[in-house]
Amino acid sequence: MIRLYHVALSPFCRKVRLTLAEKKLEVELVEERYWEQQPEFLRRNPAGKVPVLKMDGRMMAESQAICEFIDETHPDAPLMPRDAAGRYEVRRLCAWFDDKFNDEVTSKVMGERVWKKVRKEGYPDSRAVKAGLSAIKYHLDYMGWLLEQRRWLAGDVMTLADFAAAAHLSCLDYISDVDWNRSEPVKDWYAKIKSRPAFRSLLADQLPGMPPAPQYAELDF
Amino acid sequence: MIRLYHVALSPFCRKVRLTLAEKKLEVELVEERYWEQQPEFLRRNPAGKVPVLKMDGRMMAESQAICEFIDETHPDAPLMPRDAAGRYEVRRLCAWFDDKFNDEVTSKVMGERVWKKVRKEGYPDSRAVKAGLSAIKYHLDYMGWLLEQRRWLAGDVMTLADFAAAAHLSCLDYISDVDWNRSEPVKDWYAKIKSRPAFRSLLADQLPGMPPAPQYAELDF
Structure with a gap:
């Protein structure tokens, strides 16, 4: 198991x-x-x-x-490309989201609005939240720019890079902190990944005392 | 080029x-x-x-x-093992040094003692330096524990994990902030990696106005 x-x-x-x-x-x-x-x-x-x-x-x-x-x-349904350049791009983007996006957006917005509450560490620092909500715009624009050239973030097939990005954005979407109207390619990409069976378990998550925003589990958002 | x-x-x-x-x-x-x-x-x-x-x-x-x-x-002189479990261990350890060791030690000690000076950002915060120098002990002990069971950090062959670790430790060694007497296996490991031709360019580094500690480039330290 x-x-x-x-x-x-x-x-x-x-x-x-x-x-x-x-x-x-x-x-x-x-x-x-x-x-x-x-x-x-x-x-x-x-x-x-x-x-x-x-x-x-x-x-x-x-x-x-x-x-x-x-x-x-488990090589079926591969999440990494076969060529070295493709794998490089996936790893670069995973690091982009897990380091840079996390530092600039997730840790600020989720950290202040959710984790401080869960861990009983006091009130959110509104300056940090504001900085995170400002930084996310630039990241959505960068994703939009990538998605104007590619079907998925790292190329023409879905990879770990899409999962890394969707993992961060879905957390922020739980508390309704993603402006899906900012970039049409990003919204289309998220609709595509959100409707995969693999996403279902995430959409069923419930934090005690902090229910998800209404659009969180909707496939039409 | x-x-x-x-x-x-x-x-x-x-x-x-x-x-x-x-x-x-x-x-x-x-x-x-x-x-x-x-x-x-x-x-x-x-x-x-x-x-x-x-x-x-x-x-x-x-x-x-x-x-x-x-x-x-460039598959000659491979730096990743052939098996998935071996590659997992290398990636885990690279993340250990580049995330955890970096947060707890390098960014505190180098950040305060070197980067603040280079970037003219004021005086070192001695509390951060102290925290970094305290945390490094635990990391050296963890490395020592690994190296009692293995020739190199991730197994019996040298890999990217050794380079990740040596990259951090060599920066700290430049300003003489590694206690090589704490763990004999770690000292032996560093002597082995430091004597590789690949290390020469690093040992020749000089920061303007901040010369390296005397033992920095010595193979017998």
């Missing part, structure tokens, strides 16, 4: 969930309040963060390493 | 330099004061950071994506 220690609105956990679901691998989800740094959790992952995947008797950490491992060991 | 836009004491640029050198690929190094965000540089890399590698007519960003691309397109 595959088990994923996760939290519902973590983009890194979502990238792994999308990858597992796309490969039709069943997974048991275990919520992990990793910020409490329980000794048992730290034994599972010395890095002290989620996702942690238990698979084939291994405890695995680091979402990008996990996703590439799953893709390499 | 391959050209690398870099700064001398960036661990991310060093990982790419080590990879190129190990593959015996000649590179022209161009110093890039990326924090000044010159429009010409932002055209080369919209992410606005180094390294940026010009190779095969491509402008490439993101050190991990670059290094895997070089390894895949």
Whole structure:
């Protein structure tokens, strides 16, 4: 049995969930309040963060390493291109979203509006939220520019790069912080990826005391 | 001709330099004061950071994506294992050093002691330096634990994981902030990697107004 220690609105956990679901691998989800740094959790992952995947008797950490491992060991429905240049572009974009987008947008907006509340760490810093909501515009424009030239973010087939981006945007969409009217290609791309069976489990997520925005689970948004 | 836009004491640029050198690929190094965000540089890399590698007519960003691309397109002297589990472990450890070690150690110690001075951003925050120098102990112990079981960090052959780790430690060693007496396996490992021809260019680095510590370029340290 595959088990994923996760939290519902973590983009890194979502990238792994999308990858597992796309490969039709069943997974048991275990919520992990990793910020409490329980000794048992730290034994599972010395890095002290989620996702942690238990698979084939291994405890695995680091979402990008996990996703590439799953893709390499389950080659049906490939999520990485066959050529080195294509794989480079996927890895570049995964890093773009998981580092840059995360620093500039997700950690600011989700961090202040959601995680502080969940972890009881005080009130949101409105300046950080504002900076995140300003930065997302530039990222949506960059995605729009890519999607005017390509069917999917990294090229003409869907890859891990699309999952990385959709994982971040879907978290922000839960609290209604994505302006889908800013870029038509981005909206079309998100509608396409959101309607995949792999997305269903994400759309069913519910944070206690913080229900999703009305459009969150709608395929017509 | 391959050209690398870099700064001398960036661990991310060093990982790419080590990879190129190990593959015996000649590179022209161009110093890039990326924090000044010159429009010409932002055209080369919209992410606005180094390294940026010009190779095969491509402008490439993101050190991990670059290094895997070089390894895949130049398969001699491989830096990734052949099996998926081995590659997973390399990627996990690269992320460990480039994310966790960087956040907890490099960005604090180098950030405060070196980058603030270079960028004329004021005096070092001694609390951040102290936190970094405290965290490095745990990382050296973790490396020591790995190296008691393995010849190299990710297994029995040298990989990108060793380059990622050595890239960070060599920057800290430039300003003499690594206690090599803490762990014998780590010291032996660093002596082994430091003596490789690929390391020579790094050991010749000089920051204007900030000469390296005496042991920095010594193979017997």
